[in-house]
Amino acid sequence: KQTFAIIGLGRFGGSLLKKLASAHQDVLGIDCDEELVEDYMAFATHTAIADGQDEDALRALDIASFDHVIIAIGHNIQASILTTILVKDLGAKHIVAKAETTTHAKVLARIGADMIVHPEAEMGRRVAHQLMTPNILNYIDLTKDYSLAEIRITNTALANKSLSAIDFRNKYRLNVIAVRHSSDNIKITPQPDEVIHLDDVLSVIGKNRDVDAFDAENS
Amino acid sequence: KQTFAIIGLGRFGGSLLKKLASAHQDVLGIDCDEELVEDYMAFATHTAIADGQDEDALRALDIASFDHVIIAIGHNIQASILTTILVKDLGAKHIVAKAETTTHAKVLARIGADMIVHPEAEMGRRVAHQLMTPNILNYIDLTKDYSLAEIRITNTALANKSLSAIDFRNKYRLNVIAVRHSSDNIKITPQPDEVIHLDDVLSVIGKNRDVDAFDAENS
Numbered sequence: 001k002q003t004f005a006i007i008g009l010g011r012f013g014g015s016l017l018k019k020l021a022s023a024h025q026d027v028l029g030i031d032c033d034e035e036l037v038e039d040y041m042a043f044a045t046h047t048a049i050a051d052g053q054d055e056d057a058l059r060a061l062d063i064a065s066f067d068h069v070i071i072a073i074g075h076n077i078q079a080s081i082l083t084t085i086l087v088k089d090l091g092a093k094h095i096v097a098k099a100e101t102t103t104h105a106k107v108l109a110r111i112g113a114d115m116i117v118h119p120e121a122e123m124g125r126r127v128a129h130q131l132m133t134p135n136i137l138n139y140i141d142l143t144k145d146y147s148l149a150e151i152r153i154t155n156t157a158l159a160n161k162s163l164s165a166i167d168f169r170n171k172y173r174l175n176v177i178a179v180r181h182s183s184d185n186i187k188i189t190p191q192p193d194e195v196i197h198l199d200d201v202l203s204v205i206g207k208n209r210d211v212d213a214f215d216a217e218n219s
Numbered sequence: 220k221q222t223f224a225i226i227g228l229g230r231f232g233g234s235l236l237k238k239l240a241s242a243h244q245d246v247l248g249i250d251c252d253e254e255l256v257e258d259y260m261a262f263a264t265h266t267a268i269a270d271g272q273d274e275d276a277l278r279a280l281d282i283a284s285f286d287h288v289i290i291a292i293g294h295n296i297q298a299s300i301l302t303t304i305l306v307k308d309l310g311a312k313h314i315v316a317k318a319e320t321t322t323h324a325k326v327l328a329r330i331g332a333d334m335i336v337h338p339e340a341e342m343g344r345r346v347a348h349q350l351m352t353p354n355i356l357n358y359i360d361l362t363k364d365y366s367l368a369e370i371r372i373t374n375t376a377l378a379n380k381s382l383s384a385i386d387f388r389n390k391y392r393l394n395v396i397a398v399r400h401s402s403d404n405i406k407i408t409p410q411p412d413e414v415i416h417l418d419d420v421l422s423v424i425g426k427n428r429d430v431d432a433f434d435a436e437n438s
């Protein structure tokens with residue numbers, strides 16, 4: 001079990017708090033907005049009304065004792081930066097800070113943030129992918145050339161054929177790691193005679209361009 | 220190539236616009252804030268200064284002609300809801316809307332949004348995972364019981380042993396799909412004699428509890 005202090009209980013900081021608390025972690029929620037702090041009293045281990053830029057307040061909260069301090073202050077870039085350097089100099093062990101822009105991120109990195117997150121930019125990227133390639137449900141970049149992707153089968157030409165008949169390895173240069181026929185019917189490391197149906201979701205591994213080529217042909 | 224109209228060029232809508240534009244998609248960026256619209260003129264195919272709740276403006280922009288309309292209005296829940304129903308009734312084919320809360324999401328779904336996104340809540344969840352299980356770099360939930368995970372090896376007990384010596388399949392009930400030794404050295408569907416080193420990243424597939432158990436022992 002780890003201890004977390006979150007400064008800034010907006011939508012990102014607040015949902016981070018709820019997720020950690022529901023996983024039984026020790027979480028202190030801090031915000032200068034009294035109403036917000038009250039809302040989170042039900043979820044957090046502890047809460048405090050304080051300004052992240054108030055050194056005495058942070059010292060009194062023993063901010064250096066936490067395993068992780070997350071600075072989730074958004075629009076007020078100045079407050080985000082000043083809070084981060086204050087928390088760093090008070091001796092925090094691991095600092096996560098939310099950045100509004102790449103320049104903001106540069107400052108945060110240079111003044112001591114260990115991990116920087118861009119929630120909205122990251123989600124903009126993910127949603128763009130979902131909209132441009134709706135049949136690629138999830139993917140992991142393994143290296144700059146290889147990825148692992150979950151692809152939904154929508155091409156009738158592939159339906160009701162076995163993996164060996166489709167010949168993924170030679171025709172598409174893809175390795176099929178799993179075939180999900182439905183939410184409760186999945187074949188891990190399937191046999192060559194496994195039959196593929198429309199709407200099945202295949203987990204495949206291969207070069208990015210081969211994954212994209214298969215998606216383009218399949219969609 | 221698809222066409223996109225984004226109403227609301229905040230951090231989420233704005234980064235979605237930039238991502239789509241950099242992938243050579245046709246994007247119209249709309250916001251009621253003149254300065255923001257000017258900033259995005261350099262990235263979007265077209266831009267317009269308009270209020271999403273202005274029916275004449277949306278009709279003039281031919282909002283129904285786009286493949287996807289994304290409503291990325293945040294704090295103003297009323298404007299988000301009224302814009303969504305307007306866009307729906309003007310005949311938009313596919314509507315993506317950003318929701319602030321689960322109640323807001325319910326309303327959006329009921330009035331016609333096809334896809335609802337919660338960027339901050341989703342990122343709060345992801346960052347919580349990253350902080351609680353720092354050696355699980357990425358994961359995909361395949362079913363409610365099975366997942367695919369990228370796990371970094373930090374346990375010296377496993378270092379410099381072959382996959383067969385560690386015996387993942389019997390000891391950990393995991394299937395090792397790839398071993399990444401470094402960003403340019405990856406073994407896909409590795410042989411049993413593949414040797415694992417500290418800091419290698421293994422892509423494994425197995426039951427959630429087995430992935431978690433391995434992570435707990437490995438960390």
Ligand SMILES: Nc1ncnc2c1ncn2[C@@H]1O[C@H](COP(=O)(O)OP(=O)(O)OP(=O)(O)O)[C@@H](O)[C@H]1O
Pocket residue numbers: 007008009010011012013014030031032033036050051052053072073074075076079083339
């Ligand atoms: N100096 C400060 N000390 C403590 N809390 C602060 C400070 N400045 C801002 N906050 C709090 O941080 C929270 C998040 O900030 P804000 O709403 O500006 O950003 P946001 O990026 O829109 O947040 P989100 O996207 O996570 O909802 C707010 O609840 C705000 O009250």
Ligand SMILES: Nc1ncnc2c1ncn2[C@@H]1O[C@H](COP(=O)(O)OP(=O)(O)OP(=O)(O)O)[C@@H](O)[C@H]1O
Pocket residue numbers: 120226227228229230231232233249250251252255269270271272291292293294295298302
């Ligand atoms: N009725 C409207 N018509 C057009 N644009 C609007 C309307 N209402 C708000 N917007 C724009 O939507 C954008 C995003 O809204 P806002 O800043 O409230 O939300 P946010 O959730 O903080 O955004 P983000 O987290 O994406 O930065 C703003 O640029 C704002 O000008």
